Amino acid sequence: MKTKGFYFMLIALTAITFIGCGKSDQQIVNEIDNTITDETTTQEVPEQGTELEEEIEVVYQDVTYTLAGCEYVISSDWMEEVVGEYQKNYKKSDAAIMTTYMEVGASITDEKIRSTYMESFVSSMDNCEITNESEITVADKNAYCYDLIFTVGEIENKATLVSFDCNNGIVTFILMTINDTENIYQPVFENILNSVSIIEENLEEN
Secondary structure, three states, rough: OHHHHHHHHHHHHHHHHEEOOOOOEEEEOOOOOOOOOOOOEEEEEEOOOOOOOEEEEEEOOOOEEEEEEEEEEEEEEEEEEEEEEEEEEEEEOOOEEEEEEOOOOOOOOOOOHOOOOOOOOHOOOOOOOOEEEEEEEOEEEEEEEEEEEEOOOOOEEEEEEEEEEOOOOOEEEEEEEEEOOOOOOHHHHHHHHHHHHHHHOHHHHH
């Protein structure tokens, strides 16, 4: 079942403010359409002339996407939504993945930058708590991973945020799930991060 609060949370996350290195870079993006298309693994097709129904298997394929020179692979059973030049969302009924790029001329490896970024993220949401933080590697770069729990209305949700440097800016992947979902998306998210490769490019010339 779809939960309205979950999608309100997704809309809220599209207005994260990043401030660092003496300047601010605020990305306010268009509100996400709350009408979400159900994803199904089978389609029921009535057999002509009878009431019998036949199940046709739908085969999903891996799709390669690029965001500011960051390439990554996501299965086609996630519904893509391009929010802006530097943000893409991929959605299911009980989960969403957000990818963003911020050209800030600063490194996420700087402790002050990381602290400011996470403070901005947490303060942008009500009842948000960081439950775990760790340093990992994405595409041979130092990356920083945060697990969060937050509520929208009375509904508790989970998120995992991973940020790393890319082409004079910072790329962030965020996995968001409804807390009571029966599906396990963390391995899917890890596979997406493992697929990341970075193409060096001069964004100012593009």
